[in-house]
Amino acid sequence: MLEVVCGLMLDADGRVLACRRAPGRSMGGFWEFPGGKIEIGEAPEQALRRELMEELAVDVKVGEPLEPVVWEGDTTRIRLSPFLCRISGGTLVPIEHDEIRWCAWTELADLEWAPADRPIVNEFITRNS
Numbered sequence: 238m239l240e241v242v243c244g245l246m247l248d249a250d251g252r253v254l255a256c257r258r259a260p261g262r263s264m265g266g267f268w269e270f271p272g273g274k275i276e277i278g279e280a281p282e283q284a285l286r287r288e289l290m291e292e293l294a295v296d297v298k299v300g301e302p303l304e305p306v307v308w309e310g311d312t313t314r315i316r317l318s319p320f321l322c323r324i325s326g327g328t329l330v331p332i333e334h335d336e337i338r339w340c341a342w343t344e345l346a347d348l349e350w351a352p353a354d355r356p357i358v359n360e361f362i363t364r365n366s
C-alpha cells in the first residue's frame with residue numbers, strides 16, 4: 238500500500254486550492270489536492286509540509302484530518318490521507334502543476350478529479366453544505 242498525503246489548503250474566504258497534474262505525469266490532466274508520498278520515517282503531517290513546499294513553495298500549518306481514502310488501480314493501491322491546512326509562509330507558485338485554482342466548495346464538483354481525490358471532494362462538499 239502506497240501511503241500518500243494531501244492538503245485541503247483553505248484561504249481566509251474558505252476557498253480550497255485545486256491543482257491540476259501536468260501532462261506527462263501519472264494522472265496528467267486530472268485535478269488533485271496537492272501532496273505526495275510519505276517517505277520512510279516521516280510523520281504524515283511532516284510529509285505534507287515537505288510536499289507542499291516542494292510543489293507550491295509554501296509553508297503550511299496542518300490542521301484537522303479528514304477520512305482517508307483507499308483506492309485500487311490496476312497496478313497500484315494507495316491510501317490517500319487528507320488534512321485541512323492553511324498557508325503560514327512563502328508565496329504560492331505552481332512548481333509541478335500546470336494550473337492551480339482557488340475554488341469555493343460549490344465549484345469543486347465540476348472539476349475532473351483524480352479517482353482517489355473524488356471521495357475527499359465529496360466529504361468536503363458535505364461538510365460545507
Ligand SMILES: Nc1nc2c([nH]c(=O)n2[C@H]2C[C@H](O)[C@@H](COP(=O)(O)OP(=O)(O)OP(=O)(O)O)O2)c(=O)[nH]1
Pocket residue numbers: 241243262263264269270272273274308310313315317351352353354
Ligand atoms: N492524489 C492522487 N494520487 C494518486 C491517485 N492515484 C494514484 O495512483 N496516485 C499516486 C500517484 C503518485 O504515485 C502518488 C502521488 O504522489 P506524488 O504526486 O508525489 O507522485 P510523484 O511526484 O511521485 O508523481 P509520479 O512520479 O507518480 O507522477 O499517488 C489519485 O487518484 N490521487
